[in-house]
Amino acid sequence: MSHLPIMPVLVPMFVGALLLVLRGSLDMKRAMALLATLVQVLLASLLMVEASQGTQVYALGNWMPPFGIVLVVDRLSALLLLVTSILASGALLYAIRGDDAAGRNFHPLFQFQLMGINGAFLTGDLFNLFVFFEILLIASYALLLHGAGSARVRSGLHYLLLNLTGSALFLIAVGTLYGVTGTLNMADMALRVRELGADDAPLVGAAGMLLLVVFGLKTAFFPLYFWLPRAYAAASAPVGALFAIMTKVGLYSILRVYTLIFGAEAGPLADMAVGWLWPLALVTLGLGAIGALAASTLNALSAYLVVVSVGTLLAGVSLGTEQALSASLYYLMHSTWISGALFLLTGMLQRVRGPRFAARLVAGPALPHPMLLGGLFFLSAMAIAGMPPLSGFLGKLMLLGAVGSGREAAWLYPVVLGGGLLALIALSRAGSTLFWRHTDVAPSGEPLDGMRLAATLLLLMSSPALVVFAGPTLEYLNQTAAQLLEPQSYIDAVMSVAPATGGTP
Amino acid sequence: MELLYALALAVLTSCGIYLMLRARTFPVVVGLALLSYAVNLFLFATGRLAEAAPAVLGKAEVYADPLPQALVLTAIVIGFAMTAYALVLALRAQGELDSDHVDGKGDH
Numbered sequence: 339m340s341h342l343p344i345m346p347v348l349v350p351m352f353v354g355a356l357l358l359v360l361r362g363s364l365d366m367k368r369a370m371a372l373l374a375t376l377v378q379v380l381l382a383s384l385l386m387v388e389a390s391q392g393t394q395v396y397a398l399g400n401w402m403p404p405f406g407i408v409l410v411v412d413r414l415s416a417l418l419l420l421v422t423s424i425l426a427s428g429a430l431l432y433a434i435r436g437d438d439a440a441g442r443n444f445h446p447l448f449q450f451q452l453m454g455i456n457g458a459f460l461t462g463d464l465f466n467l468f469v470f471f472e473i474l475l476i477a478s479y480a481l482l483l484h485g486a487g488s489a490r491v492r493s494g495l496h497y498l499l500l501n502l503t504g505s506a507l508f509l510i511a512v513g514t515l516y517g518v519t520g521t522l523n524m525a526d527m528a529l530r531v532r533e534l535g536a537d538d539a540p541l542v543g544a545a546g547m548l549l550l551v552v553f554g555l556k557t558a559f560f561p562l563y564f565w566l567p568r569a570y571a572a573a574s575a576p577v578g579a580l581f582a583i584m585t586k587v588g589l590y591s592i593l594r595v596y597t598l599i600f601g602a603e604a605g606p607l608a609d610m611a612v613g614w615l616w617p618l619a620l621v622t623l624g625l626g627a628i629g630a631l632a633a634s635t636l637n638a639l640s641a642y643l644v645v646v647s648v649g650t651l652l653a654g655v656s657l658g659t660e661q662a663l664s665a666s667l668y669y670l671m672h673s674t675w676i677s678g679a680l681f682l683l684t685g686m687l688q689r690v691r692g693p694r695f696a697a698r699l700v701a702g703p704a705l706p707h708p709m710l711l712g713g714l715f716f717l718s719a720m721a722i723a724g725m726p727p728l729s730g731f732l733g734k735l736m737l738l739g740a741v742g743s744g745r746e747a748a749w750l751y752p753v754v755l756g757g758g759l760l761a762l763i764a765l766s767r768a769g770s771t772l773f774w775r776h777t778d779v780a781p782s783g784e785p786l787d788g789m790r791l792a793a794t795l796l797l798l799m800s801s802p803a804l805v806v807f808a809g810p811t812l813e814y815l816n817q818t819a820a821q822l823l824e825p826q827s828y829i830d831a832v833m834s835v836a837p838a839t840g841g842t843p
Numbered sequence: 844m845e846l847l848y849a850l851a852l853a854v855l856t857s858c859g860i861y862l863m864l865r866a867r868t869f870p871v872v873v874g875l876a877l878l879s880y881a882v883n884l885f886l887f888a889t890g891r892l893a894e895a896a897p898a899v900l901g902k903a904e905v906y907a908d909p910l911p912q913a914l915v916l917t918a919i920v921i922g923f924a925m926t927a928y929a930l931v932l933a934l935r936a937q938g939e940l941d942s943d944h945v946d947g948k949g950d951h
Contacts, residue, residue: 465914472921479928488939495868495936495945502875502925503863509882509918516911517889 342388343396343409345381346419346456349374354449368434371445375426378452382419389416390814393821393831395462403462403832404526410462412828413818414667418459418590421671422583424800425678426452431793432682433576440485440574447484451477451580458587462832464515465522467591468508471556475501478584481577482569493568500565504555507548514545525832528599528825531607539606546600550611553595556588559615559652560622563645567629570641575685578637579678579797585648586674593655593663598825615656616746620753623649627760636687636697639768640680643722646757647673653750654737662740663819664812669733671811672804676721676730679797683714686790687772692782699768701775707786712773714794719765721801724758729804734758844892848884855881868933868943872926879922886915 353374357367388394394411397403430448438444454474461467479501483494516522518538519530534542551562558566566585570578596611604610626645633639651673654666688697690711695702705711717728724730734754741747804811821827855877862874890911898909937943 465917469917469921472925476924476928479932483932491932491936491939492946495932498925498929498932499863499871499875499945502929503878505921505925506875506878506882509886513882513886513889513911513914516914517891522910 340388340394341396342381342384343394343411343460344398346378346385346423346460347409347453349377349381350449350453350456354446354453357449358443358446364439367445368438371449372427372430372434374449375423375430375452378423378456379420379427382416382423385411386413386416386420386814389413390817393828395831395835397835397837400838402837403835404521404523407466408462408523408832408835409460410525410828410832411460412831413814413821414590414593415459417667417671417814417818418586419456421586421674422452422455422459425583425674425797426580428675428678428682428793428797429576429579431796432579432685432790435787435789437485437574437576437685441483443480444484447477447480448580450474451481455583455587459590462524463522464512464524464527468505468512471508471587472505474584474587475505478581481580482573484577485574487572489572493565493572496565497569500555504552508552511545511548511552514541514548518542518545523832524594524598525829528601528604528829529833531599531604534605534607536606543607543610546595546607546610547614549595550592550614553588553591554618556585557592557652558585558588558622558645558648559618560625560649563622563626563648566645567633567638567641570644570681571635571637575682575688578640578681578685582644582674582677582681585644586651586670589648589651589655589670592652593822597822598828601825602823603825609658612656612658615652619649619652619656620749621649622652623753623757627757627764630764631760633764633768634699636684636699636768636772637681639699639764640677640684642764643680643761644673644677646761647677647722649757650734650737650754653754654740657741657746658823659740660816660819660823662737663822664815665733665736665740667815667818668736668804668808668812669730672721672729672733672801675797675800676718679794679800680718680722682790682794682797683711683718686786686794687711687715689790690783690786692784694779694782699771701771701777703779703781703783704776705773706781708773710791711786712769714798715769715773717801718798719762719769721798723762723765725762727805729801729808732805732808844894848888848892852881852884852888855884866945868936868945871945872929872933875929876922876926879918879926883915883918883922886918887911 389411396409398407451474454470457470479498483490518541519527521527555562600607600610602608626642626649630639630642633642651666654662684697691702721728721730724734741750859874859878862870890908896905896907898907898912
């Protein structure tokens, strides 16, 4: 049995723990953290290659499913691991130029957060998913407060209390599911849910909907997204960039649970979330776009654009066809990386404009390198608003192509296109204020930093790269979507694990 | 026993929710603690309630399902850490925002 699937959890765990106890210089810690993150990119790529040959199942401690905990690497998990590790590399490259020194223990927390995210993507056990959620949350509570400030304390308190309540709901849902089905292994639970009697179905259905509320809180869809703009706008730039993946953890859980456990074959509970997700997705998209229009800082604008992307993704997920899912996954890769880039760019502008103007959308001092910074902003705005020829356009085009021409299309077209238009207006207004209007005050900001620029560029270049390599990417994504809609292969892979016999290193 | 247990859970949960809606940091933290007690008891009950049934093989005729007990242990540890963190953050908010309202508003 190959031990590769557990590595994305072990590497950040040990490096994080080591960074916590080590008393070396900050430079050494930076090097270690960066190395660990780059190793995770490598691990994710290797797992992606393995997953395209077939679903990999890793039984922890050689305890057989359904009793032991399993890690499952299918195409979706591997893809999200890669998205996370590349985003984290960009955020960390940015952070090591000074943001990590604003408070203690940035690097251990960053690694623990990665461990939680990676674990949540890998685990095949519902309670284990809860544990990894808690790990990533407790690291994110501390990261959100990194560098302090009263806005961060206030939004941190909201974020913490909301998520604690969410955790309580998660436990109630998991407890109910265990009480009825007698298992926590997701594949085994899927089998039990299919054979559910008429008496138990409503109870399991209630637990399933409770799970949707919990995942909705993490994904931040309407009416559970109100914490997000405040929290993300208050976070420091690299933390905001890393948080771009957090909503996708919730989305991944929705995809996993409602295709596997409550999928098309779940008897009386088949596809029970779809009817709810569709209207919620559209409302989220619309409200996010309106919020973006009303944002008074670039941070808040970027945060609302995250909400818009959540709505778009959710619309694709609730359509549920293979084409729509693969369009959604493409849009997920694009929106995660570009939102990350936008947060990093915001952080850079904040530093260049000085503390007085920061990222507020008011005329400030003339910027150094206006062409370079303005060009970067233009590029990221085009990408995130979905203008051709960048990846956002391609993602939206595929999503609109997947909806067909029925009543759903009549809803989706105006909302997606209208949302795009509002985002474009908000972004062009922000851009023209930031780059074209100047007051006569003396510039008080810092000079531009090369490494921060490189980090932003790294994430931003993913958009043209996603367009250029759209062929191979889509080929992988189409098969991912097909695999998601075929949960039997996942179940078979998990249930047919044979114990590893001694002698393996 | 089931009725008593369910009533206890109901009282704990409703007190927890009431306190959480008070929008002051201290009642909210106490409310969260009550809610997590209720959740832990609920998790324990998912293994079915029974008397004289230890979660060890061979000690008695009937044995209890050990998994919910393991889950409760995990949930207690996590809940304890989170409550402690919430308290520290609430104190910090009190110092920084000069108010114990969860929105940091000075409405007194």
